Amino acid sequence: MAYQATAKTEEQRLSMRQRILDAAQRRVLSGGFAAVSMGAVAADAGVATGSLYRHFQNKAELCVEVFRNASQREVDEVRRVSQEAGDATERLINTVRNFAGRAMRGRHLAYALIAEPLDPALESERLEFRRAYAGLFRTLLEQGIAGGDFAAMDTEIAATAIVGLMAETLVGPLAPSSRSLDSSQQQHLSDEICRFALRAVGSKRTSI
Amino acid sequence: MAYQATAKTEEQRLSMRQRILDAAQRRVLSGGFAAVSMGAVAADAGVATGSLYRHFQNKAELCVEVFRNASQREVDEVRRVSQEAGDATERLINTVRNFAGRAMRGRHLAYALIAEPLDPALESERLEFRRAYAGLFRTLLEQGIAGGDFAAMDTEIAATAIVGLMAETLVGPLAPSSRSLDSSQQQHLSDEICRFALRAVGSKRTSI
DNA sequence: TAAAGCAGTGAATCACGATTCATTTCATGG
DNA sequence: CCATGAAATGAATCGTGATTCACTGCTTTA
Structure with missing residues (x-):
């Protein structure tokens, strides 16, 4: 019944x-x-x-779930790469490259996750997303410092800085209006970001 | 009549x-x-x-004018500092410090100009604002490289990276929710950003 | 001072998209 | 197959804030 x-x-x-x-x-x-x-x-x-x-419940809840799913996927993949074998410098390079490649390949998604003006309800999700990335870099930095590969530094600030410099260099060209880079430009951008980051963390290796 | x-x-x-x-x-x-x-x-x-x-004409036009006025003032002041006497490293330090201090002091304005979700009509203004800052840093980098103070690099990318790393490290704590830093924390943050940037540009001087 | 027409007013209108809810359709257990 | 109640529907409603415009009140020129 x-x-x-x-x-x-x-x-x-x-x-x-x-x-x-x-x-x-x-x-x-x-x-x-x-x-x-x-x-x-x-x-x-x-x-x-x-x-x-x-x-x-409402639009915000739907959007939050979409944002979470997408950002989770992105972060998980970058985390995986960040934990692969290699010394600290190699892992940093691979992680930066992966992050950059992912952003340049999935321009729209990257823009939406990183830079698009969002409903305030989503802003905290974005903050968490950026913090998650910063957390990955922070771990790399700590390991690198402990192993003597990187200079001593405040790893929280430095990790945040790395996320920021990548976001800005990758999303500037990602802004809705500007067009996409050709593959050699992508390669150059990715390499320059790596070099910049390697110098910034005081890695002994500066040529890539 | x-x-x-x-x-x-x-x-x-x-x-x-x-x-x-x-x-x-x-x-x-x-x-x-x-x-x-x-x-x-x-x-x-x-x-x-x-x-x-x-x-x-409409709201967007009013907002654009407000944004322009405010960002112009900010950029002009940072430009002034960036052109003061000193070697490339000193000027970079002063410029970064000024930028950071300004952002930490005028939190609300900095957030509005750098990170607040904006009407798309204002996004292009923001892009220009960030480009203006990047232009200042680019000039500093070129002078520093020419003078042998900094490592060779793609100055456009590096300048953009510096703007991005500052925005992220300064606006993370600037997000509307989080509270402000006390003065010693501000000092530490500013110093760490300087050190990070000096290493990143390959400056010979790394202690500040 | 008077006619002419610009400037200021603010209530009414409009646009837009989220949200609701009375109604219809479907699945269940007997 | 039926009674029951959950699920789905989508047109109507609501909320918000930008924009309009008929009207009032100033300035100007003669």
Whole structure:
């Protein structure tokens, strides 16, 4: 007599939720969070506007989840690279290269995560995202300093600085208006960022 | 017969325009561009909402003018410092210190100019603002390299990187939520940024 | 001082997108 | 197959803040 959720309805529920998230993410990928409106997401997902509110309290909650998913993926991949074998300098180089390559390849996403003007509700997510990256660099710096590869420094500040210098150099050209770099320019930019960072951390190796 | 503007009316006109700009700027100073609404600015300036439109086409135009005025003032002052006497390293140190001190002292303004999520119409102003700073650093870098004080590098990328690392280290703590640093923390942050930057440009002097 | 027309006013309008909710459709357990 | 109630729908509503404009009040020129 009483209605009760079953595996089937639960599955449908999750599938719909996922379709909504996917649609929202596609919008972020192509046009940033500015392109995310409840109506448009609903249309893309092939559901009614009101249905979005069955799965997400409000727009901010939906956006936060999209931001988290995307930034988590990015950070996880960069973390993986940062923990691969090699001495501190090599790992720093690989990490910077990966971060840069990822940003230059996925321009729209990088812009949305790093620089796009966001609803204040998302700003704290962005802060966390940047802190997560800074945390990865901080670990690298500490290991490098302990091993005598890098100069002594305040690793929190330095790690933050590395995130900032990458964001600025990569997102300046990432600004919506400016066009993308060709592959040799990308290579040059990535190399210059690496050299700058290596000098900044006092690495013994400065040629790459 | 025909009406014609006179010195008196023109003066009144300019004075009203200025009062509006001042009111808008006060709002930016205290609450960022988010606190700028046409109604509030009009109320602060003691004029009617509609009067704003006699002096500015629309809100974006008003905001752009406020942004320009403020950023111009900031850049001019940092430029002045960057051109004072001293070798390249000293000037870089002074410039970085000035930039940092200014950002830490005028937190709200710095946040508004550097990091606050803005109407897209203002984003290009911000880009120009950051480019102006980068230009100052670029000049310093070129002089330093020519004089053998700094390592060879792509000065455009390096200058952009310096702007970015300062923005990130200074605006992280500037984010609206986090509280301000005490004076010894400010000193430490400023010093660490200087050291980081000096290493990054390959300056011979690394102690400050 | 009077006619002419610019400047100032602020309530009404408009735009835009988030959110709601009465209604319809679907799934469940008996 | 039916009664029950959850899920989905999407048109209507709401909120916010920019923008307009009919009206009032000043300045100017003759």
